[in-house]
Amino acid sequence: MPVKLVSIENLSYKYNSIEVLSDISCDIVAGEYIGLVGPNGSGKSTLIKLMLGLLVPTSGSVMLFDHPPSEMKYRERIGYLPQKMNFFNPYFPSTVKEIVSLGLVSKKKFPKRLEDADEHTIDRTLEMLNIADIKDKAIGDLSGGQQQRVFIARALVNDPELLLLDEPTTALDPETREQFFEILRRLNHDKKVTVVLVTHDTGTIGKYASKLLYIDKEIVFFGGFDEFCMSGDMTKFFGPSSQHLICHRHGPNIITFKQRPNND
């Protein structure tokens, strides 16, 4: 019986009376790798925040590991990477190691202390992302790509069961991007980590994800890529060229989504 890590039922969310999400229902099952895509303003980041309990639904419900997010205590089971542009202060005095350690320590019980084993875990995660040599550097002294790898390390360091990543490949060069997707693929394939990845990069996500969740305030499509490629509805919605592009999974192609089908 597949284990549902996230269950969303008739979820709607309004911000300042503007409807951001409408009647979303879906389940995220353990071991899945889901590409969450949609145009700008479609509610992707909002959906991730609702899953985590960072926002409260206007109506409907979210269950995270069988609990309402506000009551879900075992946060060490989750790794989260917010959209970088939302929060980062480049002048914040903090080393790479301090920031990555936040992914471990904040989920511990009181009194929260770093132990020797945690130091090894942090070092291992930094090595996985090729940033072990900069662990004592200040975050403000790093390039955009290095900073993003630090935030990715922070999300991965506690060995989560569920990874929620909001546009993680922003600022990464193509080589680093491929390495990052390969790391995710191994985590998903070997350790059965469930991945929900928000991206505009449908070409690349198509190579790795098992399912596509396309939203534009509501769910337009949720299913496997094969299903997406065979769907006449999706041909009508995206147009044959865009659908073809996604289905043939060519490199990192950023495509422009149509806002609504134009009966073509």
Added chain:
Amino acid sequence: MPFLEYLSYGFIQRAIIAGAFISVLCSTLGVLLVLRRLSLIGDGLAHVTFGSVALGLLFGVYPIYISLPVVMASSLGILKLMERARIFGDAAIGILSAIGIAGGVMIASLAGGFNVDLFSYLFGNILSISIQEVYTSIVLSLIVLTVIVFNYHDIFSITFDEEFAKAGGVNTQKLNTMIVLFTAITVVLTMKVVGIMLTSALLIFPAVTAFQIARSFKNALLMSGAVALASVVIGIFLSLFFNLPTGASIVIVNAAFFGVAFIFKHTLSSWHD
């Protein structure tokens, strides 16, 4: 008078001890407030302190007994205004600040105008600090600093990225409430050191000085504390040697430390370039 002879005077010992504890407290909270872009909360709460001190003087009650609860309640008011009235922190601070100052001026007017007592709270007078005030400063400072130490990682987490901290299960609401309440306590204690007018300087200067040099959060806290402590001690002695107002001397020394750190940082950057 020889330098060491000054240290034998009780009023100087009390000033240095109380100043040391309060300055370290200010610098610690200052790091958190500056990084969270809430630097002006110290100014705002200081203005509320003015109103509460005027109230205390009007009723003949020791001002700190009125100021502590009033300023703590105001700090919670700022949080609530930000949540409920959907305004940014600076506007919420401005509202409480205006009410505090206007209230203080009205109360002073009812009491027959400004007097020496009220002025001493405006500009500070640490050399007249009583032994009771020293004990109060030590106890409150130790309580606040101990709680901060025990919650260090969570406080670091919400200061760096509150959203990530909340997603990781950190009780951000509780910590935010705690930080503003601690700021309120700190502001009330600080009015004796540098006065209501200069309280925000003691919160901001050590932090921004440390940020010129520190590369890690831990070092920023330690350096900020060291700068604050040095500024208070040097400021007290400068005021004694040159017969200057003590509160203002402490702030000027803080500013000098910032200037030195700024020049040092930029000189170092040019050498590396």
